[in-house]
Amino acid sequence: MTHILIVDDDEAIRQTLKVYFQQHGFKVSSAGTAEEGAALAFASNIDAIVSDIRLPGKDGLWLLREIKQRRPQCPVIMITAFHDLEMTVVAMQAGATDYVPKPIDLDELDAAVKRAVPRKSDADGAALVLGPQVASCSKIVGQSFAMKEVFKSIALVAQSRVTVMILGESGTGKELVARAVHDASDERQSPYIAVNCAALVESLLESELFGHERGAFTGAVSAHKGKIEQAGEGTLFLDEIAELSPAMQGKLLRILEEREYSPVGSTQIMKSKARFVAATNAKLEDRVASGGFREDLYYRLNVAVIHLPPLRERRNDIPLLVEFLLKKANRDLQKSIRRVSSEAMTCLQAYSWPGNVRQLENVLLKAVVMEQGDTLTTEHLLPEINCHSRGVVEPPQGTSREAFVSLRILERDYIVRVLNTTRWHKGKACQILGISRPRLERKIREFDLTAADDREKD
Numbered sequence: 001m002t003h004i005l006i007v008d009d010d011e012a013i014r015q016t017l018k019v020y021f022q023q024h025g026f027k028v029s030s031a032g033t034a035e036e037g038a039a040l041a042f043a044s045n046i047d048a049i050v051s052d053i054r055l056p057g058k059d060g061l062w063l064l065r066e067i068k069q070r071r072p073q074c075p076v077i078m079i080t081a082f083h084d085l086e087m088t089v090v091a092m093q094a095g096a097t098d099y100v101p102k103p104i105d106l107d108e109l110d111a112a113v114k115r116a117v118p119r120k121s122d123a124d125g126a127a128l129v130l131g132p133q134v135a136s137c138s139k140i141v142g143q144s145f146a147m148k149e150v151f152k153s154i155a156l157v158a159q160s161r162v163t164v165m166i167l168g169e170s171g172t173g174k175e176l177v178a179r180a181v182h183d184a185s186d187e188r189q190s191p192y193i194a195v196n197c198a199a200l201v202e203s204l205l206e207s208e209l210f211g212h213e214r215g216a217f218t219g220a221v222s223a224h225k226g227k228i229e230q231a232g233e234g235t236l237f238l239d240e241i242a243e244l245s246p247a248m249q250g251k252l253l254r255i256l257e258e259r260e261y262s263p264v265g266s267t268q269i270m271k272s273k274a275r276f277v278a279a280t281n282a283k284l285e286d287r288v289a290s291g292g293f294r295e296d297l298y299y300r301l302n303v304a305v306i307h308l309p310p311l312r313e314r315r316n317d318i319p320l321l322v323e324f325l326l327k328k329a330n331r332d333l334q335k336s337i338r339r340v341s342s343e344a345m346t347c348l349q350a351y352s353w354p355g356n357v358r359q360l361e362n363v364l365l366k367a368v369v370m371e372q373g374d375t376l377t378t379e380h381l382l383p384e385i386n387c388h389s390r391g392v393v394e395p396p397q398g399t400s401r402e403a404f405v406s407l408r409i410l411e412r413d414y415i416v417r418v419l420n421t422t423r424w425h426k427g428k429a430c431q432i433l434g435i436s437r438p439r440l441e442r443k444i445r446e447f448d449l450t451a452a453d454d455r456e457k458d
């Protein structure tokens with residue numbers, strides 16, 4: 001029987017988890033403090049630990065480090081109070097197997113435990129135990145399953161010097177993630193240099209990246225240190241990589257493979273120790289197929305890929321993002337919007353956001369500028385968001401000025417919410433929605449829903 005240890009200072013949570021896991025065939029021990037938890041873990045044969053990060057006295061991270069030092073093979077799943085990257089990175093870098101945010105979703109925790117326990121034996125040799133390390137990360141907001149996967153990927157790739165490829169539609173946060181990878185890495189004190197490959201013509205980009213000798217071309221009055229050299233042992237972020245010319249693609253390949261390059265107009269061979277992070281919103285496979293992008297470079301870049309899901313596939317992140325972006329807008333514009341009307345939130349959650357988080361940010365900024373009161377209402381949302389063809393209709397005359405959302409949109413959004421919450425477990429979703437499986441399938445087709453994160457559903 002798998003034996004798990006629950007460490008939480010909240011008696012109610014301890015009891016709930018105990019009962020839940022006992023009913024699911026686990027042997028369960030529990031502790032209210034980190035010290036008590038450590039004592040239990042070392043005294044008995046525990047297969048996995050589920051621990052709150054925040055505990056009175058010594059915290060969950062202390063427990064995690066104790067366990068990783070003395071029982072590195074024992075998976076530890078952290079319960080974190082914040083959905084933010086920083087907590088995840090700290091826990092993951094300290095060797096946590098997984099983490100589950102509060103409020104705890106029992107199914108999610110159950111899935112995490114089941115993932116962790118069978119992996120116990122093969123993780124033995126590979127368990128990477130890094131020292132305590134608090135990363136100062138850029139703030140990336142998200143609590144959807146898809147974003148949690150992104151946070152984990154950031155924490156993982158940050159630990160090595162591997163080349164990272166960030167894919168995602170425009171405005172999904174690629175640049176933010178590139179920065180977060182750097183900030184979470186050991187080289188965060190070294191420079192982070194970003195270059196937009198689409199912004200410069202080929203010859204300028206070349207000297208920008210590689211540097212040039214004095215007199216290398218007309219106008220090169222003095223020698224210029226390239227971005228690669230400037231990055232040193234830090235990170236070089238190559239944005240819009242798909243726009244590189246064929247010649248530049250060849251040169252980049254050489255750097256990635258041999259770490260060598262020559263400044264423009266020079267025969268000198270320079271070595272680069274930088275970590276390369278690339279991003280694009282283009283479909284690189286298509287570019288490769290049409291001959292616009294070198295296949296060998298594509299494979300060289302495609303080692304560690306972080307895929308950023310479009311906002312419409314993680315609508316449950318919208319309220320959190322709205323809160324975060326509104327606070328930011330309040331600060332920037334010295335306003336004090338404190339609330340969002342439920343109609344406005346419904347519209348924001350219903351919209352398809354082709355421009356993703358950047359568009360959401362802009363829409364909120366505009367609304368904040370216009371809003372006189374302390375509540376963001378639909379009045380100042382752009383018409384396409386307020387009454388887009390997605391079925392938002394004006395209320396009958398004489399009723400409130402707020403727009404209503406059609407039942408169809410509500411239905412669609414509710415189904416999306418349930419599917420996301422159950423991680424696309426259609427059986428569970430049917431139970432919650434009270435509809436049959438074929439009916440759910442029909443709705444999924446009708447609303448053209450897709451799961452960004454459907455890898456572990458039934």
Ligand SMILES: Nc1ncnc2c1ncn2[C@@H]1O[C@H](COP(=O)(O)OP(=O)(O)OP(=O)(O)O)[C@@H](O)[C@H]1O
Pocket residue numbers: 139140141142168169170171172173174175176177280281321324357358361
């Ligand atoms: N998860 C997130 N949490 C908070 N802010 C975010 C998030 N994702 C994106 N943003 C914000 O949205 C804006 C766009 O993000 P970013 O520039 O990183 O997108 P991008 O994917 O690089 O877009 P593009 O392809 O157009 O260059 C930024 O202001 C960024 O701070």
Ligand SMILES: [Mg+2]
Pocket residue numbers: 174175239
């Ligand atoms: Mg960008």
